[in-house]
Amino acid sequence: xxxxxxxxxxxxxxxxxxxxxxxxxxxxxxxxxxxxxxxxxxxxxxxxxxxxxxxxxxxxxxxxxxxxxxxxxxxxxxxxxxxxxxxxxxxxxxxxxxxxxxxxxxxxxxxxxxxxxxxxxxxxxxxxxxxxxxxxxxxxxxxxxxxxxxxxxxxxxxxxxxxxxxxxxxxxxxxxxxxxxxxxxxxxxxxxxxxxxxxxxxxxxxxxxxxxxxxxxxxxxxxxxxxxxxxxxxxxxxxxxxxxxxxxxxxxxxxxxxxxxxxxxxxxxxxxxxxxxxxxxxxxxxxxxxxxxxxxxxxxxxxxxxxxxxxxxxxxxxxxxxxxxxxxxxxxxxxxxxxxxxxxxxxxxxxxxxxxxxxxxxxxxxxxxxxxx
Amino acid sequence: xxxxxxxxxxxxxxxxxxxxxxxxxxxxxxxxxxxxxxxxxxxxxxxxxxxxxxxxxxx
Numbered sequence: 001x002x003x004x005x006x007x008x009x010x011x012x013x014x015x016x017x018x019x020x021x022x023x024x025x026x027x028x029x030x031x032x033x034x035x036x037x038x039x040x041x042x043x044x045x046x047x048x049x050x051x052x053x054x055x056x057x058x059x060x061x062x063x064x065x066x067x068x069x070x071x072x073x074x075x076x077x078x079x080x081x082x083x084x085x086x087x088x089x090x091x092x093x094x095x096x097x098x099x100x101x102x103x104x105x106x107x108x109x110x111x112x113x114x115x116x117x118x119x120x121x122x123x124x125x126x127x128x129x130x131x132x133x134x135x136x137x138x139x140x141x142x143x144x145x146x147x148x149x150x151x152x153x154x155x156x157x158x159x160x161x162x163x164x165x166x167x168x169x170x171x172x173x174x175x176x177x178x179x180x181x182x183x184x185x186x187x188x189x190x191x192x193x194x195x196x197x198x199x200x201x202x203x204x205x206x207x208x209x210x211x212x213x214x215x216x217x218x219x220x221x222x223x224x225x226x227x228x229x230x231x232x233x234x235x236x237x238x239x240x241x242x243x244x245x246x247x248x249x250x251x252x253x254x255x256x257x258x259x260x261x262x263x264x265x266x267x268x269x270x271x272x273x274x275x276x277x278x279x280x281x282x283x284x285x286x287x288x289x290x291x292x293x294x295x296x297x298x299x300x301x302x303x304x305x306x307x308x309x310x311x312x313x314x315x316x317x318x319x320x321x322x323x324x325x326x327x328x329x330x331x332x333x334x335x336x337x338x339x340x341x342x343x344x345x346x347x348x349x350x351x352x353x354x355x356x357x358x359x360x361x362x363x364x365x366x367x368x369x370x371x372x373x
Numbered sequence: 374x375x376x377x378x379x380x381x382x383x384x385x386x387x388x389x390x391x392x393x394x395x396x397x398x399x400x401x402x403x404x405x406x407x408x409x410x411x412x413x414x415x416x417x418x419x420x421x422x423x424x425x426x427x428x429x430x431x432x
Contacts, residue, residue: 025413035381141384193381194427197400197402198381198402198403198404198405199400199404199425199427200425208406211406211407212406212407215407215421231427242400245405246405246406246408247404263400328426330381330383330424330425330427331424331425331426331427332427332428333384333424333426333427335426336386336424336425336426337423337424370404370405370406370425371405371406371407372405372406372408373407
């Protein structure tokens with residue numbers, strides 16, 4: 001063979017469309033992708049998902065060990081609580097059947113409250129002497145560990161099912177949802193230091209605004225872990241309601257509103273809460289609107305909407321926008337700085353929508369950890 | 374690869390209810406909002422915790 005006279009064009013058939021080598025170069029990948037395309041895509045996607053599953057596993061373990069260490073070091077339990085805590089972390093909740101949704105709200109409320117009460121009594125039983133603040137902190141830390149464990153289990157299950165079936169389309173919804181799941185998991189991780197140290201979180205801005213207004217007033221218990229008091233502003237009576245701080249609790253605002261409305265029939269309800277900002281929106285912006293500003297599973301919102309509708313009371317809302325991460329982590333300076341502005345907007349809203357002599361129920365919605373009154 | 378490690382520092386802002394004098398210090402365990410912490414050196418008024426917040430710094 002004459003290597004000195006090597007013709008590249010001849011080998012690759014650049015001058016001839018029917019060269020078999022070039023034909024093979026094109027046709028082999030097409031055949032491979034036709035028969036194995038989904039498997040190749042599954043392998044590529046799997047790598048990315050595996051990394052996130054490992055991260056979720058790590059977050060789940062960190063939250064579990066963090067909780068156990070916190071209890072052992074700070075709260076001095078009667079005995080080693082590890083086994084009991086592991087059992088609590090694995091607890092699940094079966095929601096009521098919703099095939100016939102009529103009357104489902106009281107059932108959901110009953111299920112959730114039963115779970116809360118059981119966890120509270122079990123946490124109490126671990127210690128010989130523990131105050132309410134610590135019980136609520138441990139409950140919240142347990143909630144974080146349980147949620148992270150659940151996220152890990154669900155993501156891992158979906159991934160393994162897709163792999164087992166070698167089914168690429170099955171992995172697509174997981175791939176789409178994973179960034180949101182990881183965002184939530186990261187946010188939950190950020191909540192742990194705030195819960196351990198008893199610091200106000202972003203979600204506590206509503207209680208922070210109302211808590212300051214309650215200073216110097218006589219506080220009364222209106223529902224479980226929920227307090228209220230009365231004050232006056234420009235000839236109007238204000239009924240102030242919030243969860244009992246500085247506990248790590250959201251209280252029972254639904255029960256509180258129901259009690260105050262049935263007793264005092266206010267002319268308006270104003271709810272102040274943190275709200276998840278949309279992408280592109282600035283954090284810590286204050287916005288006003290209508291309707292019950294309250295998150296959670298929906299039972300409290302239902303209760304408030306129902307009592308307000310029955311009594312023909314308008315509900316106004318003031319929300320402080322923030323990301324999920326900001327809402328559950330220690331309050332940022334930007335959000336804390338908005339407390340005074342929110343209070344000013346509340347007073348403006350009261351002046352615009354009510355007349356002197358009328359009464360207004362102001363509800364500070366959110367977790368009141370580190371926020372007294 | 375080039376991202377800096379983030380560190381959170383928690384602060385407590387105290388405010389005198391009489392002269393509105395504000396001071397900022399590092400957060401201590403046991404601090405909570407509207408807790409009466411001490412007496413104002415200047416006017417003997419009540420000092421309450423006005424704000425608690427975290428600031429993120431890139432180390």
